[in-house]
Amino acid sequence: MRTVLMVAEKPSLAQSIAKILSRGNMSSRKGLNGTCSVHEYTGTFAGQPVRFKMTSVCGHVMTLDFLGKYNKWDKVDPAELFSQAPTEKKEANPKLNMVKFLQVEGKGCDYIVLWLDCDKEGENICFEVLDAVLPIMNPTHGGEKTVFRARFSSITDTDICAAMARLGEPDHNEALSVDARQELDLRIGCAFTRFQTKYFQGKYGNLDSSLISFGPCQTPTLGFCVERHDKIQSFKPETYWVLQAKVNADKDRSLLLDWDRVRVFDREIAQMFLNMTKLEKEAQVEATSRKEKAKQRPLALNTVEMLRVASSSLGMGPQHAMQTAERLYTQGYISYPRTETTHYPENFDLKGPLRQQANHPYWADTVKRLLTEGINHPRKGHDAGDHPPITPMRSATEAELGSEAWRLYEYITRHFIATVSYDCKYLQSTISFRIGPEHFTCTGKTVISPGFTEIMPWQSVPLEESLPTCQRGDTFAVSEIKMLEKQTNPPDYLTEAELITLMEKHGIGTDASIPVHINNICQRNYVTVESGRRLKPTNLGIVLVHGYYKIGMDELMEVSFSPLAATGKPLSRCGKCHRFMKYIQAKPSRLHCSHCDETYTLPQNGTIKLYKELRCPLDDFELVLWSSGSRGKSYPLCPYCANHPPFRDMKKGMGCNECTHPTCQHSLSMLGIGQCVECESGVLVLDPTSGPKWKVACNKCNVVAHCFENAYRVRVSADTCSTCEAALLAVDFNKAKSPLPGDETQHTGCVFCDPIFQELVELKHAASCHPMHRGGPGRRQGRGRARGRRPTVKPSARRPKDKMSALAAYFV
DNA sequence: GCAAGGTC
Numbered sequence: 048m049r050t051v052l053m054v055a056e057k058p059s060l061a062q063s064i065a066k067i068l069s070r071g072n073m074s075s076r077k078g079l080n081g082t083c084s085v086h087e088y089t090g091t092f093a094g095q096p097v098r099f100k101m102t103s104v105c106g107h108v109m110t111l112d113f114l115g116k117y118n119k120w121d122k123v124d125p126a127e128l129f130s131q132a133p134t135e136k137k138e139a140n141p142k143l144n145m146v147k148f149l150q151v152e153g154k155g156c157d158y159i160v161l162w163l164d165c166d167k168e169g170e171n172i173c174f175e176v177l178d179a180v181l182p183i184m185n186p187t188h189g190g191e192k193t194v195f196r197a198r199f200s201s202i203t204d205t206d207i208c209a210a211m212a213r214l215g216e217p218d219h220n221e222a223l224s225v226d227a228r229q230e231l232d233l234r235i236g237c238a239f240t241r242f243q244t245k246y247f248q249g250k251y252g253n254l255d256s257s258l259i260s261f262g263p264c265q266t267p268t269l270g271f272c273v274e275r276h277d278k279i280q281s282f283k284p285e286t287y288w289v290l291q292a293k294v295n296a297d298k299d300r301s302l303l304l305d306w307d308r309v310r311v312f313d314r315e316i317a318q319m320f321l322n323m324t325k326l327e328k329e330a331q332v333e334a335t336s337r338k339e340k341a342k343q344r345p346l347a348l349n350t351v352e353m354l355r356v357a358s359s360s361l362g363m364g365p366q367h368a369m370q371t372a373e374r375l376y377t378q379g380y381i382s383y384p385r386t387e388t389t390h391y392p393e394n395f396d397l398k399g400p401l402r403q404q405a406n407h408p409y410w411a412d413t414v415k416r417l418l419t420e421g422i423n424h425p426r427k428g429h430d431a432g433d434h435p436p437i438t439p440m441r442s443a444t445e446a447e448l449g450s451e452a453w454r455l456y457e458y459i460t461r462h463f464i465a466t467v468s469y470d471c472k473y474l475q476s477t478i479s480f481r482i483g484p485e486h487f488t489c490t491g492k493t494v495i496s497p498g499f500t501e502i503m504p505w506q507s508v509p510l511e512e513s514l515p516t517c518q519r520g521d522t523f524a525v526s527e528i529k530m531l532e533k534q535t536n537p538p539d540y541l542t543e544a545e546l547i548t549l550m551e552k553h554g555i556g557t558d559a560s561i562p563v564h565i566n567n568i569c570q571r572n573y574v575t576v577e578s579g580r581r582l583k584p585t586n587l588g589i590v591l592v593h594g595y596y597k598i599g600m601d602e603l604m605e606v607s608f609s610p611l612a613a614t615g616k617p618l619s620r621c622g623k624c625h626r627f628m629k630y631i632q633a634k635p636s637r638l639h640c641s642h643c644d645e646t647y648t649l650p651q652n653g654t655i656k657l658y659k660e661l662r663c664p665l666d667d668f669e670l671v672l673w674s675s676g677s678r679g680k681s682y683p684l685c686p687y688c689a690n691h692p693p694f695r696d697m698k699k700g701m702g703c704n705e706c707t708h709p710t711c712q713h714s715l716s717m718l719g720i721g722q723c724v725e726c727e728s729g730v731l732v733l734d735p736t737s738g739p740k741w742k743v744a745c746n747k748c749n750v751v752a753h754c755f756e757n758a759y760r761v762r763v764s765a766d767t768c769s770t771c772e773a774a775l776l777a778v779d780f781n782k783a784k785s786p787l788p789g790d791e792t793q794h795t796g797c798v799f800c801d802p803i804f805q806e807l808v809e810l811k812h813a814a815s816c817h818p819m820h821r822g823g824p825g826r827r828q829g830r831g832r833a834r835g836r837r838p839t840v841k842p843s844a845r846r847p848k849d850k851m852s853a854l855a856a857y858f859v
Numbered sequence: 860g861c862a863a864g865g866t867c
Contacts (some may be wrong), residue, residue, distance in 0.1 A: 106864075118860090192861065229862090377867090559865070
């Protein structure tokens with residue numbers, strides 16, 4: 048007979064599930080670690096009779112840590128922990144000998160069914176179990192499937208049986224996401240903790256810097272406390288004014304009325320309203336209403352709510368409350384105390400636990416009444432698929448439990464009785480008054496039936512005097528009307544209960560770990576617990592959190608500045624997503640693609656325009672035209688190439704006039720004419736956008752040659768000058784404006800050597816006309832053919848030897 | 860000596 052090994056996440060679940068699947072017909076024994084049990088029974092699986100072995104692990108089998116040698120704080124740079132230090136998986140709890148236990152039980156098994164909790168951590172534990180067990184299980188028979196995953200959402204007969212009937216496979220990706228989470232937690236936590244601790248160690252006399260920890264959960268937890276502290280510190284009280292009126296209800300009773308305007312923040316305005324009402328002798332009833340309202344019974348109790356109430360009403364910290372609850376659970380007084388669920392399964396036996404309380408000295412009457420008159424169905428809550436809500440399982444007295452455990456038990460029990468009790472019903476009466484032109488209201492509540500508030504008296508509708516019976520048109524004598532000056536108050540420090548709510552809302556920690564994180568920030572001396580279990584950050588806690596904000600800077604900057612995506616104007620299209628990028632003019636000017644979340648720096652100190660919607664042939668980004676002004680130079684550039692140079696000999700920030708692309712029409716290769724007359728490495732490049740005041744500009748220095756004014760077309764020819772190797776320019780003029788001899792409108796020649804062009808070219812500097820920069824005798828006038836390649840050949844090799852003075856005269 | 864997750 049083949050054997051099916053089944054593994055749950057914890058011993059209690061293995062037992063419950065085995066009980067359901069075996070219909071109570073199983074034999075149980077303890078495993079070798081003394082903690083996990085094995086429940087065995089027979090049944091059918093995959094159409095054959097089999098033996099089932101249901102057991103469990105105890106949470107995670109493995110834990111992630113750095114290799115042992117990285118434990119030496121003095122010898123390891125924390126930065127190494129952040130990225131390079133290798134990690135290894137170790138047994139989470141060596142005492143439990145979990146791997147050995149799984150292997151002993153798994154040996155000789157043919158199939159495995161994974162009953163781990165149905166969340167990511169559970170999925171990860173599936174693979175921890177498989178790593179331990181698969182190598183020692185029987186070999187598979189002809190590719191038959193042997194690994195199964197049971198997916199269930201509650202521990203009920205129907206759900207468990209349905210899961211068994213529809214087994215799937217474990218999800219490796221979910222498990223891997225937990226591996227990633229573990230590694231991030233470890234690296235971030237350890238690296239920053241060691242860095243902070245070492246940084247502050249021995250620096251300040253009054254600071255206990257033995258351990259200054261940082262973590263992805265504990266630090267945000269502390270952050271909430273400091274945030275509240277900052278709100279208190281920066282609070283500026285405001286004065287406001289309220290009108291308060293009293294009317295005579297009966298002979299000896301007066302009624303306090305609330306002003307419909309609630310309050311005003313301007314004294315003179317308040318005074319004006321007072322003046323308008325203070326001489327009135329009567330308050331007139333304008334309307335009355337009576338509405339029946341209900342205060343809902345509580346949802347069934349889950350861990351987080353229990354911790355909240357333990358803190359706020361019992362003054363019991365979450366860690367302590369959890370320990371107490373666990374003891375009550377192991378002693379059989381309450382059900383499993385770690386659950387997110389606030390919904391009882393349909394077939395949950397609510398009367399059983401209730402009957403247990405029928406003779407309790409404190410609430411026997413209430414319970415007996417519920418049992419005889421019928422219980423109310425609990426409200427529909429949230430089913431997280433883990434465990435039923437926290438429920439008292441057995442009656443207990445204070446003497447039996449001791450004061451602390453009793454108080455928690457009493458609360459859990461009262462809460463449970465409340466969930467099967469009726470809502471509290473009350474009558475809300477409202478009378479609307481008018482005194483002069485101003486409106487006032489008076490409300491009163493009277494309880495119709497207390498419902499659950501009988502067992503939870505602290506939830507009672509506060510006793511209020513009932514309102515006099517009256518109707519529209521009645522009048523009451525005004526006994527007093529006055530103006531009260533009050534002030535807005537700062538919030539108080541965060542209560543533990545509020546912190547738990549914030550953590551839950553922001554997904555910091557889990558129901559099981561929230562108490563640990565809160566405990567951590569207390570133990571590390573980041574916060575102290577004040578009266579009413581309010582958490583007041585210490586100087587250390589405040590300084591740390593403020594420091595993190597400063598490092599992040601965003602928090603401070605965003606107050607005054609808007610993010611990139613919300614700034615700038617659409618200019619050119621991104622080559623990746625083909626959406627418009629925004630041009631941010633503020634220095635340093637850049638283009639930002641909000642879709643790709645990429646920023647491209649642009650050359651500074653000039654203007655940027657779209658360049659005819661032309662695109663770079665390399666990356667499809669739309670080109671932009673950079674210009675230093677009408678008398679300066681301009682060139683197209685590709686935003687992507689300028690930030691990611693496409694060729695080896697290009698540098699960041701280069702435009703198309705320095706691009707060595709062999710065929711692109713905007714490149715140096717196609718528009719370059721010859722070496723610069725002034726600088727060593729520059730090349731004069733035709734600016735194709737400059738007509739009709741054509742320019743040739745050096746792509747390195749600020750030399751600009753103005754030429755061929757009024758030509759309607761200037762092109763760089765493929766031919767070169769036979770004397771100086773510079774590229775020839777082909778120039779076209781209109782007939783009317785042609786400066787060419789005869790009636791010529793076209794001419795092709797060398798810009799340096801051609802006598803006809805001599806009159807048509809003038810050298811200037813882009814930025815300055817200082818004589819120092821003018822070309823002249825003795826200065827360097829190298830130039831040469833640069834087309835198709837950068838002038839990598841030394842200028843001197845191609846410099847015409849006998850033309851120095853001629854060129855000097857020519858260009859000045 | 861460090862994190863966070865699971866469970867005892």
